[in-house]
Amino acid sequence: MGEGAAWWAAGGAAAAAMLLVLLVLDAAVRGLHGWYREVALGEARRARLPPGEMGWPVVGAMWAFLRAFKSGQPDAFIGAFVRRSVSSNQFGRTGVYRAFMFSSPTILVTTPEACKQVLMDDEGFVTGWPKATVALIGPKSFVAMPYDEHRRLRKLTAAPINGFDALTAYLPFIDRTVTSSLRSWADVSADGGEVEFLTELRRMTFKIIVQIFLGGADDATMHALERSYTNLNYGMRAMAINLPGFAYRRALGARRRLVSVLQGVLDERRAATAKGFTRSSGVDMMDRLVEVEDEHGRRLDDDEIIDILIMYLNAGHESSGHITMWATVFLQENPDVFAKAKAEQEAIVRSIPATQQRLTLRDFRKMEYLSKIPFFDNAPNQQSYVDELYLKVIDETLRLVNISFVSFRQATKDVFVNGYLIPKGWKVQLWYRSVHMDPQVYPDPSKFNPSRWEGHSPRAGTFLPFGLGARLCPGNDLAKLEISVFLHHFLLGYKLTRTNPNCRVRYLPHPRPVDNCLAKVTKVSDEY
Numbered sequence: 001m002g003e004g005a006a007w008w009a010a011g012g013a014a015a016a017a018m019l020l021v022l023l024v025l026d027a028a029v030r031g032l033h034g035w036y037r038e039v040a041l042g043e044a045r046r047a048r049l050p051p052g053e054m055g056w057p058v059v060g061a062m063w064a065f066l067r068a069f070k071s072g073q074p075d076a077f078i079g080a081f082v083r084r085s086v087s088s089n090q091f092g093r094t095g096v097y098r099a100f101m102f103s104s105p106t107i108l109v110t111t112p113e114a115c116k117q118v119l120m121d122d123e124g125f126v127t128g129w130p131k132a133t134v135a136l137i138g139p140k141s142f143v144a145m146p147y148d149e150h151r152r153l154r155k156l157t158a159a160p161i162n163g164f165d166a167l168t169a170y171l172p173f174i175d176r177t178v179t180s181s182l183r184s185w186a187d188v189s190a191d192g193g194e195v196e197f198l199t200e201l202r203r204m205t206f207k208i209i210v211q212i213f214l215g216g217a218d219d220a221t222m223h224a225l226e227r228s229y230t231n232l233n234y235g236m237r238a239m240a241i242n243l244p245g246f247a248y249r250r251a252l253g254a255r256r257r258l259v260s261v262l263q264g265v266l267d268e269r270r271a272a273t274a275k276g277f278t279r280s281s282g283v284d285m286m287d288r289l290v291e292v293e294d295e296h297g298r299r300l301d302d303d304e305i306i307d308i309l310i311m312y313l314n315a316g317h318e319s320s321g322h323i324t325m326w327a328t329v330f331l332q333e334n335p336d337v338f339a340k341a342k343a344e345q346e347a348i349v350r351s352i353p354a355t356q357q358r359l360t361l362r363d364f365r366k367m368e369y370l371s372k373i374p375f376f377d378n379a380p381n382q383q384s385y386v387d388e389l390y391l392k393v394i395d396e397t398l399r400l401v402n403i404s405f406v407s408f409r410q411a412t413k414d415v416f417v418n419g420y421l422i423p424k425g426w427k428v429q430l431w432y433r434s435v436h437m438d439p440q441v442y443p444d445p446s447k448f449n450p451s452r453w454e455g456h457s458p459r460a461g462t463f464l465p466f467g468l469g470a471r472l473c474p475g476n477d478l479a480k481l482e483i484s485v486f487l488h489h490f491l492l493g494y495k496l497t498r499t500n501p502n503c504r505v506r507y508l509p510h511p512r513p514v515d516n517c518l519a520k521v522t523k524v525s526d527e528y
């Protein structure tokens with residue numbers, strides 16, 4: 001053997017030894033971390049935990065989570081848990097896994113039945129968002145509120161945004177906002193310009209929610225709120241690193257600005273009331289929150305009102321804006337679906353009397369293909385919601401886009417799911433995305449295929465775009481109405497031409513093309 005070869009052999013042996021040391025060290029650190037997090041459970045309870053591990057201290061599964069989402073393969077994250085569990089030949093597809101995420105030992109729940117069990121068990125589980133998210137949305141908002149307080153304020157705030165009367169009242173404003181937005185984007189495109197379609201849609205849905213919650217706002221307030229919400233959202237699913245240059249730090253700053261703008265609005269309103277002024281725009285959500293008293297006559301403090309408003313204004317525009325964009329993109333990319341949806345809209349327009357200026361809520365209920373909205377005549381949020389849906393274009397979009405891909409709970413007692421223990425005090429993540437992208441539930445799940453819903457009623461727990469149970473989204477019908485109104489006008493008179501049709505999609509905090517869907521919106525018909 002020559003000198004060079006001996007040198008290589010020695011080097012190779014040293015590298016192998018080093019690798020071995022690293023592997024042993026890695027296994028030892030993981031083992032110790034797992035032991036530290038689980039030892040308090042005792043042997044018997046520990047043996048009942050679902051498959052998985054705590055990983056390295058501090059990071060746990062966060063790297064794997066961020067790597068999967070940032071590399072454009074979000075389903076690879078849960079996929080790895082399922083694969084490991086199945087290939088260990090011990091567990092099969094358990095639907096529950098353990099991991100260390102957002103600084104806490106966590107159980108990941110990924111199948112319809114398991115999600116349903118957790119979501120419907122109000123005694124066993126309370127809300128459990130990571131501390132970093134609570135700090136952004138607000139410790140006095142629904143994300144961290146005690147059970148009874150949540151029930152009371154949810155009842156107060158949900159009825160005025162969903163239900164037949166509320167939606168009938170909002171429809172004319174939504175319709176006007178949609179038509180004027182479409183017209184203005186078409187004007188930009190007619191002059192040779194382009195619009196960031198997603199940014200514009202977020203602005204549009206924001207205008208609607210600000211009208212409902214604050215009775216509208218002047219341009220400066222609108223602008224300040226809008227910009228702050230963009231930064232707040234970018235920090236929402238980022239690592240909670242409070243250092244200059246990090247998204248989370250910018251989000252904390254955005255929250256401070258939101259608090260200050262809303263405090264200003266609240267102060268003005270209180271001052272006007274003290275002087276005996278009444279507003280012409282009628283009662284909005286801020287008024288309701290100012291007026292409400294509990295059974296002891298206690299009113300909400302300003303910081304409570306502001307946190308609830310920050311939460312609602314955020315939840316009430318981000319998701320609707322994104323889903324409207326994706327539904328429009330999917331329709332435009334699928335000419336057959338577009339033609340069918342357009343034919344439905346044309347038929348509805350033909351069916352209304354010539355004297356009727358715009359569609360009524362009842363006309364929207366006729367839209368079997370676009371999406372039938374299940375109004376509950378002032379009794380929103382009943383559990384039957386899930387069974388009553390007609391799921392077509394909008395619902396297929398909700399399934400495929402998975403705008404709220406995960407939601408958070410915490411166990412208040414030991415609970416067994418699929419035969420595995422969720423220990424008291426542990427965090428629980430409900431992976432709505434995994435349910436919607438499961439090929440056993442939805443064959444060929446990555447395909448946009450509204451006809452998969454023809455004659456099909458989803459089994460309970462298999463369709464969770466708005467969650468389920470006590471925390472089912474209170475804005476579900478409003479969101480579907482906004483999206484339907486938009487698609488109605490878009491289908492009848494417009495066309496979307498993307499500048500970068502194959503633009504990369506970013507999945508955090510919400511799935512969106514990185515160019516925010518830069519496009520031309522062209523008017524193609526003057527008839528409507």
Ligand code: HEM
Nearest residue numbers: 142315316319320323404407465466467471473474475479
């Ligand atoms: C397409 C649009 C929307 C989607 C996909 C969506 C999705 C969701 C989901 C999945 C949850 C449940 C989270 C959990 O399980 O803890 C939720 C909760 C919530 N949503 Fe929506 N949402 C949408 C639109 C809206 C709108 C328009 C509003 C307001 C008007 C709204 C307000 C809320 C609020 C306040 C909660 C918290 C409920 C609670 O904790 O009791 N959302 N949403």
